[in-house]
Amino acid sequence: MPIPVAPFSRLTLEDMSPTSRLSATSEAGYQQGLPVEDSSSDYESYSDLSDDDGDEDDELPAIVQSPSELSYAIDHLPEESQDAVRRVFSEPPRIALQQCRLIDDTYAFQMTELVTQSVRIRASGNGSASQLTCSCGHGGELEPCSHLIWLLDRLAKQTLYDYDPKTPLTMTEDGFAQELGDPFTAISEHRLDVLSDDLHCPVVDPKAVSGDDDVTSRRVQESRELLSAVYGMSPEEFRPDIFDSSSSPLREKKVLKRNDLDYTVLRMLLDNHHFFNYFQSVSRPRDPINDSFRKLSQRVDRVLRVFDAYASDPASTTTASSTETPPDVPWAAKHILGCTKLIKSFIYTRDRPLQPSEATSAARTLIHILSAVVSRNQDVDTGSATTRTEHNLYLYLIGDRDTDFAIAELNLLPEAASQHLHSLEAIFDDIGRLGAPVSYFEKFKSLLSRLRTPIMRASLKRQIEEEDSTYRRFKRMK
Template sequence: MSDDDGDEDDELPAIVQSPSELSYAIDHLPEEAQDAVRRVFSEPPKIALQQCRLIGDTYAFQMTELVTQSVRIRASGNGAASQLTCSCGHGGELEPCSHLIWLLDRLAKQTLYDYDPKTPLTMTQDGFAQELGDPFTAISQHRLDVLSDGLHCPVVDPKAVSGDHDMASCRVQESRELLSAVYGMSPEEFRPDIFDSNNSSPLRGKKVLKRNDLDYTVLRMLLDNHHFFNYFQSVSRPRDPINDPFRKLSQRVDRVLRIFDAHASDPAYATTTTTTTTTTSSIETPPNVPWAAKHILGCTKLIKSFIYTRDRPLQPSETTSAARTLVHILSAVVSRNQDVDTGSATTRTEHNLYLYLIGDRDTDFAIAELNLLPEAASQHLHSLEAVFDDIGRLGAPVSYFEKFKSLLSRLRTPIMGASLKRQVEEEDGTYRHFKRMK
């Protein structure tokens, strides 16, 4: 073998994959920056996010490794790029610190709705994907109160006297998912005496240890210790509820709609929400119709991407979860045919979420994705028929109405329900909530 061949064998790959399974092209970076990225991705630091907040015009993320670090993403103004700093003091002009690379990779994972797994992202010299755009702008358009859920990182308000329930509700929900998986139960059925009772809320009381109740004790540990939560999640199974991507997207849509509904009922919500510490109307995108629609459309895109880009076909439980999420999203949008006074919309469509996504033009909203999952969707036939009736009453483009009608006809085929029932019965039965089709 020639020396030239040996040199080629020693060349490092130009594309690297991050722990969050995003691919980056780095061959255009200086060698120091390439080495830094490879080092972080090959041996990722053991980091747990503690909290995040908005301080004036700066997003701050606090994380722990062996010591607590604080990453700050500051808006520079005048069209300049964000200022990225970390309290660790490491890194430099050609080599961003590991905390910045780690955090910005996770920001990209949460905010990029159009990411194609087959096309690597382009790593910038500052340690984040070029496709992310300006990090501060990406967060402000996504909104920190939505982003924090995906990062498993509560938003804190230092002015609050005690912990805000909504602030911690996502961590409580995910802890319930982790614990229920140990028993092979659905999260909704696990320990209602703890999670569905205000009197015994895990957020109440200072004691972590509860005698004769290991579930409650472990729950309090999951809520109180970020590293323990991350460790518990890291050993969970791929098909556990907390790792179900479709369930997570459904929860994201619910979060978006809660914020949207609160803003719709009181536009001042955008500037007085308890999950931020300063006036945000001029910093974060207001939670109006276009903002909510962008998130909802992004979630349906991700569902379609999950279906098409898997290395293996979806398991029956996965198709069931995907269909359940799509029907939930569709029903939620159809139920929001109300005009919202946002003060900035220029057309009625921008005042009405239903009109924006369904009523004004045909974009195959949710129907295209449901057509990819006919067997699983057939288990929701009655719900879809009710939604179809609502759309007929509210009005929609004729082409969309006909596509929906065609989908229902396809789902009424008897073989659909029977086939999926046989498949689901072969699994562990975690989500056997569906009625058999008649």
Template sequence: MTSSSPTERFSQLSIESMPPITRSRSRIQDLDESPAESEHDSFGLGYNTDGAFIFPSRLSYSLDELDEDTQDHITTIMDMEDNGPQCHLQTYVAREDYIIFQVAELVQHTVRAIAPESRCNLPPCNCYEHTKAGRPCRHMLWLFDQITNQLEPAPRPRDAPLTLTMGGYPRELGNIYDRINEFHLDMLGEALHLQKPDTDTEDNECVNPRRVQAIKEMLASLNAAPVEGYRPDLFANPSRGKRLTKTKDLEGTIFRMLLRNDSFFQYFRSSLRYDELLENPLKKVQWRMETAIAKFDAFRRAPGRPPHGRTKDAEWCARHLLAVDKQIKSIVMNTARPLSNGDYHEIITLLLHMIQEVIKRNEDVPLDSQVRAKRNLYFALIGEEDHDFITGTLETIGTSHVFPFVAEISSIMDTLGQFNYGMPDTYQDKLRKVIALARARHASTSSPSGSKRSSGGGPDSRAKRMK
């Protein structure tokens, strides 16, 4: 199905599920089960020690605002002992004044995200379970949980679970229809590993890079091989191939099946242990950053053409990058395990790479501030006003980890100071503070009289994470 509207205000994701996976997390364990799997199995769906309910994405939700019958209903259909909802996404389509998501198990179901002002009188899901009782069904709960996992920062503090509403999504999202439109449908489809709905062809170029990366991680993990450099013949220039099977290459055949078939991809992915999925939250936000910038670049390169779907201008891209910054800060503050030196190095590298990409897109445009905000990413994100972009996250990280990057941050400040639009004084002061604190910390730990500490994170970063 394809969009019937020139805008991306509306969408449909199609979800199908394979037969339930008959594996018990608490009763029967495979003989070759690793300690890592056993440890993770205790963190399945169900209530955690704080009284919040864990959904398939590992986000936790408070059910306190729901009546007792509805709470019992939700915990029954979402309990991992019964494997939870066996659903997956397949496609999406646009309709006037509402977004359609099609969800399938053994049969397909249609889930709608409806605009607040819409006159649509259709139920959010067309399944019997929802239309009869009027409560959130497993299709709505599963789908909106997957979407929330893309829209909301993760991980979240243990004492701040999301609040589930009768709409099947958390109150913290506001209106899910508006949030999806702000994110943009094609971005969401890629994030959820969907092929584009109009690419059900044999065109070898029609592949979702997000899905390709997920397949690479799964196959590399099952082969106990490093992801980087794994099967370059398949992943350096991925294609669907003219034939489904690849002679004398079982992995190549499985790769094509996972790339082509939505049902098989979701079934295969749900069959893996959680520790085999290599779900690195930093990789997820890096993908979001790179994809948003790439789509903004496409908008810049074709200024005279009518945009395809909603306009992916500088303001749109800036909102995504601010969200990425927020998600990175959440990773630093709320990670379940202490971050290593390598983790912090990767995080700071990504933050500085992000601001450098913004600097590269300081494009001269007409003096009209409204036009400038649409065309100039630097002006929209930094030059017009202080949005605390990356500075708050850098302040959250232990200064001992920031010090190796002081020269790079200083160079960035010098570059910003040369721009015609300059930068807000408050933003400049925050960058100076980051540099000063890092240098002072380094001087105190390096001097003979100072109490020298290890570079394993420092108490400042850990204390802030635990607040």
């Protein structure tokens, strides 16, 4: 009777040995179109091999089973060969066959292999630079490995707020931008629970604020964006029976759902990181998943969720240790101000003017940020604040001093902002009630007067119609 096997997607972190968790999680049961199965007994047999309990008399099985469910007798092989076979069968290489051909008297099979690497960024503890290591074993003092360069480039992309996109960053000998500063410090100040969202990389920590459900919620949100773009719909309108109902896709264990392709593809996007990346790579620049302003709005939401949780219970909201910056008022304000700076940078540093739909998205994001800050006019006791301003996010960004918060950026998008006039008027009334510097209040009032001009709305409507017409014409030409 064959030994039962289970797909990787059915395994949980608790079920796996530490050596197999990372590879199984990243693959999630999908291997470039090839079924990936493994034997539970194989895991057990290799676990016996790798977990040295000091008993040298334990006998390893003379017969092993492969992922294809074939059994092999290996007791006649040298010990080194037996160990190699057990390793391959217990943790199979993630190989996908790409093509095969006959060349004269030779059959050639071409394959690619997905290899898991582990990059570690460790604090030095003595004031020197972070210690950067990679499990690949390549690179050295004079040459950082490609995995470090790849990862640190993405860290810089997500954590740098104050830089000019038109000015090249300075690459250090260690393989990262000098402007990033110390990599460990950059991550700890940004916080891993916020960074993980933008890197599409879940935090594997049951004590983290992000938690598995919240991280997966971000993947659900972005999967909805990908699927809605296929139908030319807004994400908020796409399949409310799936996303806005109590029967969340997160509770499903099966990937295949009969008679519902949308739901099946959604489960595939949630289940497999490589498939998600592939789907995203073929999406259009104007799709919601690639909307830079929408992504910044989601980052602010993430920051505020962490901030709100910390404000309600500072003692319980620690991701890993005291090494990370506490998500207090100055921390949240730094992220929010950074996002508004990026919006301004996206507007000014483009090779072409914003399309009307892009301007609308930018204005919507700014108004969302402004509204979120105004709604947080309450003192929070985080223990680290030294002034009342540092206890209150609204005072820090708006109520205490005039920094042109969000107003300066909205003035760059008058036509798009005019579509949200009623929302801005409501925010203006709230600010009048809560209090703000007179100069800020007057600038806001001037912005509203400008947006009330009828020409603004008519101009934006005409631009949107022209953009849609151009896009339809482009599709026909293709």
